Amino acid sequence: MAAPKVKPLILHATGLEPAELLGQLIEESHQHVCQTDGHEYAKEVRVSESILKDPGGFLGDPLLTILGTFDFCVKWNFTSSNEKTRVLESLEAELRGRSFTDSLVRDVALVADELFTNAVFNAPVAGRAHLKPVSRKQKSVAMKKGQFGQISIAADSSRLVLCCSDPYGSLDPQSYLTRIQLGFENGAGASIVDQGGGAGIGAFLVFNLCCSLFIGVWPGRATKICCVFPLKKSGRQRAMLKKHIHCIQL
Amino acid sequence: MAFGIESNRIGDTLLVHIQGKIDEDSNFRALDVDGCSSVILDLEKITAINSVGTREWIKWIKCVPSTLKLVIRKCPKNIVDQINMVSGFLPTGAIVESFYVPYFAEASGEEKMVLFNSGKEFRGGDIYPPPAIVDSTGASMEMDVIEAKYFRFLKNA
Numbered sequence: 334m335a336a337p338k339v340k341p342l343i344l345h346a347t348g349l350e351p352a353e354l355l356g357q358l359i360e361e362s363h364q365h366v367c368q369t370d371g372h373e374y375a376k377e378v379r380v381s382e383s384i385l386k387d388p389g390g391f392l393g394d395p396l397l398t399i400l401g402t403f404d405f406c407v408k409w410n411f412t413s414s415n416e417k418t419r420v421l422e423s424l425e426a427e428l429r430g431r432s433f434t435d436s437l438v439r440d441v442a443l444v445a446d447e448l449f450t451n452a453v454f455n456a457p458v459a460g461r462a463h464l465k466p467v468s469r470k471q472k473s474v475a476m477k478k479g480q481f482g483q484i485s486i487a488a489d490s491s492r493l494v495l496c497c498s499d500p501y502g503s504l505d506p507q508s509y510l511t512r513i514q515l516g517f518e519n520g521a522g523a524s525i526v527d528q529g530g531g532a533g534i535g536a537f538l539v540f541n542l543c544c545s546l547f548i549g550v551w552p553g554r555a556t557k558i559c560c561v562f563p564l565k566k567s568g569r570q571r572a573m574l575k576k577h578i579h580c581i582q583l
Numbered sequence: 584m585a586f587g588i589e590s591n592r593i594g595d596t597l598l599v600h601i602q603g604k605i606d607e608d609s610n611f612r613a614l615d616v617d618g619c620s621s622v623i624l625d626l627e628k629i630t631a632i633n634s635v636g637t638r639e640w641i642k643w644i645k646c647v648p649s650t651l652k653l654v655i656r657k658c659p660k661n662i663v664d665q666i667n668m669v670s671g672f673l674p675t676g677a678i679v680e681s682f683y684v685p686y687f688a689e690a691s692g693e694e695k696m697v698l699f700n701s702g703k704e705f706r707g708g709d710i711y712p713p714p715a716i717v718d719s720t721g722a723s724m725e726m727d728v729i730e731a732k733y734f735r736f737l738k739n740a
Binding site: 443567 | 669727
């Protein structure tokens with residue numbers, strides 16, 4: 334009797350558009366999809382192999398796992414929605430001070446905005462059906478005492494990585510990925526949620542702007558989402574890159 | 584730059600300037616369009632728009648009566664991206680009078696935003712780019728977009 338086919342944990346692909354790429358994780362259960370026509374394919378594969386050997390290492394220090402060595406690393410801790418302006422303005426100033434292009438700074442800042450919002454507003458209530466979505470108009474939403482989220486950035490010569498972590502570990506990767514996929518399949522407009530908490534297109538905007546997405550979840554303990562942005566490329570070149578995607582769960 | 588909306592009337596046209604970041608803190612007040620036949624939205628000074636801002640924008644723009652002529656002027660790239668990505672970002676019949684197109688110089692790495700105007704750099708769904716865009720060194724700059732995607736909203740207008 335032939336042995337059942339085992340799905341590779343790293344899928345090496347070429348030319349997949351975002352919806353198809355996401356389908357490989359959602360429907361085919363690959364953990365990593367690296368595209369040969371994506372940014373720094375070989376490095377992306379090495380990172381995937383490293384994560385498969387030590388997923389806890391990624392969740393402990395995702396920037397170190399993704400980049401290995403970096404030219405700089407800056408971190409901002411936050412405990413409430415009130416700190417969003419402070420964190421994002423500081424992040425933008427840091428990037429502009431390092432002479433990254435205006436278009437890249439704007440893209441990174443928007444992704445940071447969406448991830449911050451997710452960490453503060455969505456993460457505390459995700460998977461808890463009895464809790465209502467938190468209105469984005471609510472003046473102040475705070476994490477519990479002793480808990481904090483973190484935005485961090487680091488870069489080497491060819492990649493800038495933005496990471497956002499929260500202390501809840503409540504993200505459901507399947508739901509998150511499916512929501513992004515729907516945005517690409519049906520258009521973002523169809524995904525907008527009129528009432529309640531978020532608008533429903535934040536994850537779509539995040540994946541649209543980065544060239545590689547890492548989703549790491551340690552249930553009940555931490556969620557870490559990392560976005561990779563290619564350096565030394567024009568906006569058009571960045572937009573043309575095929576994407577990589579990774580899903581890590583402890 | 585803090586979010587703000589300022590409007591003033593010129594004849595039967597309401598000219599509205601929107602500035603700053605459009606997000607969950609943006610307070611979109613209703614426009615007083617009594618006696619107006621058209622509304623012009625000048626978006627040049629919008630610096631950013633996030634997902635919640637997009638939702639708030641759509642709710643607000645839906646309140647502009649469909650009987651009025653709605654003109655959008657000086658759309659920055661982030662707004663053009665939303666127009667292309669999010670159906671309903673602009674109501675049916677809204678006219679884009681001008682928008683910015685990013686240019687990039689490979690050698691210097693410089694970026695520049697160039698204003699495209701209706702009737703000059705675009706007519707209907709067709710693009711007529713300016714002949715020569717140069718950076719601070721005089722080197723030629725190229726359009727820094729995937730044209731089929733960036734100009735898609737013009738084909739759909």
